[in-house]
Amino acid sequence: MAKKRTIRTIPQERTPMREQDPQARAKNFEEVACGYSIEDALRESERCMLCPDEPCIAGCPVGIDIPGFIQKLGEKDFRGAYDILTDTNLLPSICGRVCPQETQCEGVCTVGDSLEPVAIGRLERFVGDTAIKEGWVNIPYIEPTRFRVGIVGSGPAGMACAADMAKAGCDVTVYEAFHQPGGVLRYGIPDFRLPNEVIDAEINNLRKLGVKFECNTLVGRLFTIEQMIEEMGFHTVFVGVGAGYPTMLGIPGDSLNGVLSANELLTRCNLMRAKEFPNFDTPLPLGHRVAVVGAGNTAMDAMRVSKRLGAEKVYCIYRRSRKEAPARVEEVHHAEQEEIEFHWLTNPVAVLDDGKGSVRGMRCIRMELGEPDDSGRRRPVPIAGSEFDFETDLIVYAIGTNANPIMGQTSKLKLNKWGYIGADENLATSVAGVYAGGDIVTGAATVIEAMGAGRKAARSMKAYLGIRDSSLPYMAQDGNGAGSLFGIDLKERNFARVRVA
Amino acid sequence: MSRFEIIKREDFSDVTYLLEILHPMMAKVARPGQFVIVMLHEHGERIPLTIADFDRNAGTITLVIQAVGKTTKEMQRACRVGTGLYAMVGPMGIPSPISHAKKVVCVGGGLGVAPVYPQARAFKEAGAYVIGVLGFRNKSLIFWEDKFRACCDEFIVCTDDGSAGIKGLVTEGIKQAIAMHSDIDEVVAIGPPIMMKGCAEATRPHQIKTMVSLNPLMVDGTGMCGGCRVKLGDKVKFACVDGPDFDGHLVDFDDLMTRLRRYTKEERMSLDHWEKNCRMQKQIEAASALPASPAPASKVKR
Ligand SMILES: Cc1cc2nc3c(=O)[nH]c(=O)nc-3n(C[C@H](O)[C@H](O)[C@H](O)COP(=O)(O)OP(=O)(O)OC[C@H]3O[C@@H](n4cnc5c(N)ncnc54)[C@H](O)[C@@H]3O)c2cc1C
Ligand SMILES: Cc1cc2nc3c(=O)[nH]c(=O)nc-3n(C[C@H](O)[C@H](O)[C@H](O)COP(=O)(O)OP(=O)(O)OC[C@H]3O[C@@H](n4cnc5c(N)ncnc54)[C@H](O)[C@@H]3O)c2cc1C
Ligand code: FES
Numbered sequence: 001m002a003k004k005r006t007i008r009t010i011p012q013e014r015t016p017m018r019e020q021d022p023q024a025r026a027k028n029f030e031e032v033a034c035g036y037s038i039e040d041a042l043r044e045s046e047r048c049m050l051c052p053d054e055p056c057i058a059g060c061p062v063g064i065d066i067p068g069f070i071q072k073l074g075e076k077d078f079r080g081a082y083d084i085l086t087d088t089n090l091l092p093s094i095c096g097r098v099c100p101q102e103t104q105c106e107g108v109c110t111v112g113d114s115l116e117p118v119a120i121g122r123l124e125r126f127v128g129d130t131a132i133k134e135g136w137v138n139i140p141y142i143e144p145t146r147f148r149v150g151i152v153g154s155g156p157a158g159m160a161c162a163a164d165m166a167k168a169g170c171d172v173t174v175y176e177a178f179h180q181p182g183g184v185l186r187y188g189i190p191d192f193r194l195p196n197e198v199i200d201a202e203i204n205n206l207r208k209l210g211v212k213f214e215c216n217t218l219v220g221r222l223f224t225i226e227q228m229i230e231e232m233g234f235h236t237v238f239v240g241v242g243a244g245y246p247t248m249l250g251i252p253g254d255s256l257n258g259v260l261s262a263n264e265l266l267t268r269c270n271l272m273r274a275k276e277f278p279n280f281d282t283p284l285p286l287g288h289r290v291a292v293v294g295a296g297n298t299a300m301d302a303m304r305v306s307k308r309l310g311a312e313k314v315y316c317i318y319r320r321s322r323k324e325a326p327a328r329v330e331e332v333h334h335a336e337q338e339e340i341e342f343h344w345l346t347n348p349v350a351v352l353d354d355g356k357g358s359v360r361g362m363r364c365i366r367m368e369l370g371e372p373d374d375s376g377r378r379r380p381v382p383i384a385g386s387e388f389d390f391e392t393d394l395i396v397y398a399i400g401t402n403a404n405p406i407m408g409q410t411s412k413l414k415l416n417k418w419g420y421i422g423a424d425e426n427l428a429t430s431v432a433g434v435y436a437g438g439d440i441v442t443g444a445a446t447v448i449e450a451m452g453a454g455r456k457a458a459r460s461m462k463a464y465l466g467i468r469d470s471s472l473p474y475m476a477q478d479g480n481g482a483g484s485l486f487g488i489d490l491k492e493r494n495f496a497r498v499r500v501a
Numbered sequence: 502m503s504r505f506e507i508i509k510r511e512d513f514s515d516v517t518y519l520l521e522i523l524h525p526m527m528a529k530v531a532r533p534g535q536f537v538i539v540m541l542h543e544h545g546e547r548i549p550l551t552i553a554d555f556d557r558n559a560g561t562i563t564l565v566i567q568a569v570g571k572t573t574k575e576m577q578r579a580c581r582v583g584t585g586l587y588a589m590v591g592p593m594g595i596p597s598p599i600s601h602a603k604k605v606v607c608v609g610g611g612l613g614v615a616p617v618y619p620q621a622r623a624f625k626e627a628g629a630y631v632i633g634v635l636g637f638r639n640k641s642l643i644f645w646e647d648k649f650r651a652c653c654d655e656f657i658v659c660t661d662d663g664s665a666g667i668k669g670l671v672t673e674g675i676k677q678a679i680a681m682h683s684d685i686d687e688v689v690a691i692g693p694p695i696m697m698k699g700c701a702e703a704t705r706p707h708q709i710k711t712m713v714s715l716n717p718l719m720v721d722g723t724g725m726c727g728g729c730r731v732k733l734g735d736k737v738k739f740a741c742v743d744g745p746d747f748d749g750h751l752v753d754f755d756d757l758m759t760r761l762r763r764y765t766k767e768e769r770m771s772l773d774h775w776e777k778n779c780r781m782q783k784q785i786e787a788a789s790a791l792p793a794s795p796a797p798a799s800k801v802k803r
Contacts, residue, residue, distance in 0.1 A: 177723050179540060179547075179588040187725075216504075216590040218723065221535075222526060244725035248737060255732055255756055257763045264726035272547070272720070278774040281546035281572055282720075283767030357759035404724045405742050409595070 005049045007114055014116040015044040022337040026307045029191045029275060032334055033097075041126040045074040047118045051110045056120060059108040062452040064088045066105055066120055073123060082131045085124060090163050090205075091156065091451065093132055093198045096125025098189060098297075099448045100328045132201040137208055145169040147465050150234035152219045155183020156447045157240030157438025159206060160454030161461075165238075166209040168458075168467050173234075174206075175217040180271065183242055185447070187271040188263065190301050192308070193331075220410035229433050236433045236461045239413070239421060240454060243439040245402040249293065253351025258359030260285060262292070262302040262398035269305050287394025289313045291362055293348055294398035295325035300332065302396045303340045314340045315392070319347040319367050319380045345369070345380060349387060351395055361391045401444050418443070426460040427453060435461055505539075505586040508561060513644035516568045519553075519615075520580055525560030527592055533619035534597025534714060534746050537562065538722045540588040541576050548572050549719045549741075551616035551691075552592060562589075565615030571771040578779075593722045594745045597712070599623045602686035603630060606678050607653070608700055610636035610671045613692030616714060618648060620689050625652040632682070633657065634674035636696070640664035672699045685709050690749060694758050701749035711749035715740045717760060732756045 018034040019025075025032050036044065048070040056066040065084050072080035085092045101107070101121040109117035131137075149165045151158045154176040166172045180186055182199045207213070219225065219241075228234045246261035248254050265285070268274040272282035290306040292299050295318035303314045316335070318325060321344045325332055336342070345367040354360035366386035369378035403419035414422045414430035420443060421436040423429050429436050437453030439445055509521035527537070536551045554563035568577040580586075597620050605624045609617035614635055625631050633653035637643050638661045650656050657674040658666030667673050671692070679685060688711045690700035697713040704711045717729040717740050724742035731740050732753035738744060 177590060178721065179590070187721075216588050218590050218593060221592050222530065244723075245739070245742075246725070246727040248727060248730070250737075255730065255737070255760065257760060261727040264720060264728045267720055267726055273544070277767065278771045280544045281771055283546075283764045283771065285763070357762070406723065409742075 005046070007049065007111065010047045010049060010111070010115075011043055012115055014047070014119055015040045015122075017119070017122055019334075022334075022339070025192065026304075026338045029308055031195050032192050033330075035129055036122055036126045041073060041123060042076070044119050044123055045070050047111060047115075048074075049111060053110070055108040055110060056105040056118075059105045061104065061446075061448045062088050062455065064105075064124075069127065070118070070120075070123060073127060078127060078130050079136060081127045082136055085127055089124075089448075089451070090160055091128070091202050091447075092124045093128030094156070094185060094194060094202060095448050095451070096121050096123075096128055097194050097198070098185075098328075098446075100446060102329045104448070129198075132198065137205045142167060142169050142210070144171070145465075145467055147171065147235045147467070148233055149173070149461065150228045150232070150237040151175065152225070152237065152239045153183060153241040153438070153440075154178075154181035154203075154213060154215075155240055155242050155438060155450060156185065157242075157440075157450040157454040157457075158183070158238065159202070160451040161238045161240065161435075161437070161458045162211045162454075163206055163209060164455055164458035165461060166206070166211050168462055170235075170465075170467075172210070173212045173214055175219050176213065176215045177218045178271065179215050181213050181215060183240075184244075187267045188298065188301065190266065190270055190305050192304070193301070218406070220406040225407070225411040225413065225431065225434055229431075236435065236464055238454070238457050238461065239407065239429070239434065239436040239440060240438040240450070241404060241407060241440045242450075243401050243403050243420065243444050245404050246397065247400045247402060248397055249348060249399065251348060251350050253353060253359070256351055256353055256359050257357050258285065258287070258393055259351055259395045259397070262294070262298045262396050263401070265302055265396050266298070266305065269309070275305075275309060284309065285394055287311050287392070289315070289392045290394045290396065291315045291317055291348075291390075291392040292396045292398055293317045294400070295320070295322075295327055295332075296398060296400075297327045297331055299396075299398035300327045300335050302398050303335055304338055306394070306396070307338055307340065311394075315390075316340055316342045317346050317348055317362075317364060318342070318344055320377065321345055321369060324377045347380065347382065348395075352389065359393055359395055361389050362395060363387055363389050401439075403440060403443075407440070426463075427457040428460060428464075433464065435464075505589040507580050507582055507584055507586070510580060510582055513565075514642050517642070517644065518566055518568070518577055518580075520564045520566065520576075521556075521561045522564065522586065522589060523560060524562050524589065527562055527589075528555045528557050528560045531555040531562060531592045532596035533599065533623045534616075535592035535594045536722075536745065537564070537589050537591030538593065538719065539564075539586050539590075541572060541579060542587045545575075545587060546572050547588070547720060547722070549593075549716070549722060551714070553615035553618060555619070562591075563615075565612075567612040569612075570768050571775050574772070575775060590722070593741060595743070597623070597689070597714075597746050599627050600687060601627070602710075604632070604682060604685050604687075605629045606632045606634060606675060606685055606688045608634045608636075608671050608675060608688060608690040608692070610692030610696045612716075613690070613696070613714070615645065617689060617691045618645060618652075620691075621649065622652045624689075630654050632678050632685075634659065634671050634678060636660070636671035636674070636692070637665070638662070670699065671696060672703045675700060675703045679704075679707055679709070687712065688749075689713075694754050694761065697749060697752075698754035701752070701754070705750055712746050713749040713752060714745045715747055715752065715757060716745070717757060718763060 069081040069084040106117040147170045149170045149172045151174040273280040274282040274284035290311045350363040352361040366383045367380040370381040373379040416422045435457040437457045438450035506523045511519040553565040568574045607621040632655040634657045636659045659674045691714045719729045720726045722741040729740040733751045
């Protein structure tokens with residue numbers, strides 16, 4: 001092996017990723033970030049010092065062996081890198097694109113102490129995309145068990161759980177209410193950030209594992225969770241229905257035409273393809289001056305979609321400052337490049353009526369940062385007398401979502417006080433055999449956390465069924481090995497053999 | 502080929518048609534007041550339609566549709582026995598609460614005639630005295646009279662031009678029912694918002710509980726977009742998951758009607774675009790002197 005890398009010997013600059021020109025891309029739905037070439041990826045891989053403490057692994061919500069895959073990548077063993085990645089992360093192409101790496105792996109990267117951190121996300125994406133291009137899939141030979149598993153919701157939580165259960169030899173069916181699978185990945189995150197082909201490729205991989213997708217199925221109403229267990233022959237069920245119920249501001253003028261949730265805008269545009277209206281039938285609300293309230297990923301997506309649909313001006317209205325904005329740093333940066341006008345420390349107080357039931361403008365008030373609140377962020381407080389009006393014809397709320405009521409209305413699952421499904425640390429719900437994870441348990445979070453929850457639930461479900469497989473590290477929880485037998489968790493009574501074909 | 506096969510079609514008039522769709526699982530659990538969302542083809546819009554009837558044995562769901570715009574007109578052209586829908590999901594919404602009311606008036610007008618039928622039948626089965634009030638523009642548009650007569654103890658038809666039954670709106674029928682019965686417990690009204698508003702106003706002075714089924718614009722039908730939000734007093738509800746049935750005396754109908762006009766321009770565009778395509782398709786067919794193709798122009802497979 002080459003001589004030891006140090007902070008002085010590695011390439012100092014982070015390898016830039018080619019991007020579409022901001023002027024051009026603000027008019028199309030092509031992907032903004034074009035990805036690394038092989039040369040880019042090899043060069044960036046040299047920036048990883050393969051340091052002994054590996055803080056990135058702990059920084060990753062699912063604990064990917066990051067130095068491991070980067071090392072393989074550096075050796076040009078792309079397939080090997082892919083194998084390491086997919087040991088823990090099923091959807092590298094997706095996570096490489098949408099994870100908030102700056103607060104996870106890259107945020108704790110040793111190189112980042114003195115230079116810019118290694119571009120782990122971009123390398124992950126490179127490996128994932130190479131696999132899609134080459135048609136690689138890691139389909140192990142799976143010894144079938146007699147167990148049937150039902151998954152409700154086809155978002156990242158459901159997909160991850162489905163994959164693990166399928167690899168353990170279970171017969172897995174995923175039910176999805178929409179006519180296409182993918183959850184937020186499909187209906188929320190726009191094409192220019194996550195192209196549909198990437199989602200399709202990952203879903204096809206699941207199909208190859210034997211996972212069945214049943215769309216157009218509203219669980220709870222067509223059949224209940226209890227029926228799945230009691231009548232439909234599912235031995236265990238995972239609920240990953242997300243938390244999509246949008247919050248409205250509750251200010252005067254909320255119900256005027258021209259006020260809508262980011263979810264509605266994005267669903268119409270992405271899932272229903274309203275951007276191609278009238279070749280697709282679903283109409284879109286087009287605005288000349290669009291105001292988006294909020295500064296999370298959803299808000300950034302709504303703004304950038306509005307820009308691409310032809311809005312002259314797009315404003316971001318957020319009551320805190322840029323530093324507190326919850327969106328991925330890259331998204332804020334891209335939005336700024338695309339000439340979105342940011343109004344930090346500004347809070348809406350009313351939507352103004354044009355007298356005909358539509359929006360004419362918005363009244364806002366300036367804010368300043370006061371004492372820190374429970375979340376540790378400084379609380380914004382209104383500056384008295386600073387109200388002002390501005391013109392806008394479309395207002396999009398991206399201020400968060402709540403639990404969808406259907407599961408609560410139709411099952412005996414215990415909910416917590418916010419309406420999310422209550423689950424213990426193993427993600428078991430109050431109904432035996434039923435597990436839950438993702439946004440419906442934690443509230444709106446991230447793709448990788450939802451995936452992590454799906455895998456964690458899968459582990460519990462396998463324990464519940466009494467099977468285990470070798471794809472998951474079963475570490476003794478208490479550290480001294482007393483809870484395990486030759487590294488096998490004592491709770492596991494039996495296991496299905498899995499070998500790579 | 503298609504998963505949601507149409508196994509029966511009936512045309513009540515040149516704008517109203519019935520489709521029976523095979524979906525045994527849904528037919529088993531559908532309840533009065535619930536609806537489905539359908540897509541005709543991959544490029545289509547998701548449109549909500551009330552489950553007008555269901556046959557648990559035959560495994561079918563009945564939809565009665567008025568051709569008012571692009572999608573409903575295209576369905577009118579394309580949906581034949583043996584063809585299918587690209588998507589149909591449901592049953593959505595909270596089933597209508599069939600109360601223990603002793604005497605009920607079930608009112609249906611326009612596209613609300615069919616949807617009120619399962620409620621009338623359910624009330625009858627629950628032992629109530631059911632008075633049916635149906636509104637049509639004229640005699641020739643009347644349908645399902647026999648079905649309603651079979652489950653109504655009294656049956657009042659209203660027509661705009663007086664060609665059958667009472668001349669006037671369904672509110673006339675309600676007034677007549679209230680005048681003849683002082684002990685009406687509940688009124689259920691389904692139809693265009695302006696009609697439901699009229700019904701709620703007709704019963705308000707008598708303080709008779711009045712349930713209406715709201716039909717705002719919808720996208721997902723699962724509580725995820727908020728497009729279907731309606732005002733109820735000072736509360737905001739999502740019709741697809743909190744409804745679609747609400748207390749008519751609380752509903753802000755003016756708000757509902759304004760919001761229904763949100764996409765008027767785009768709906769027009771969509772219809773024009775489609776009609777133009779249909780015309781072009783016809784011309785092409787005529788020019789190449791081929792036998793008429795059964796598939797409409799826009800139903801291309803991708
Ligand atoms: C616009 C937007 C942008 C985002 N950007 C990012 C980002 O850049 N990075 C990031 O990490 N995170 C991002 N997130 C958050 C991330 O997408 C979510 O945290 C994640 O998708 C949650 O996954 P999930 O599987 O729990 O639920 P979801 O992805 O919401 O999937 C749930 C699925 O269940 C289906 N469903 C619901 N009810 C039923 C039912 N009764 N029966 C059957 N199916 C049902 C839904 O239709 C849906 O398809 C974003 C979210 C949004 C909305
Ligand atoms: C819960 C619910 C149940 C419904 N049940 C039925 C039913 O059983 N039979 C039936 O024929 N229709 C029903 N509708 C209405 C039906 O969904 C609309 O007629 C349909 O979406 C129109 O689509 P389109 O493309 O043909 O017309 P568009 O071109 O979209 O619209 C044409 C005209 O119809 C009006 N319209 C559009 N959408 C709706 C809507 N959601 N509700 C009322 N008017 C609308 C528009 O304001 C416009 O004037 C129901 C709606 C809801 C929300
Ligand atoms: S239709 Fe989207 S929330 Fe009701």
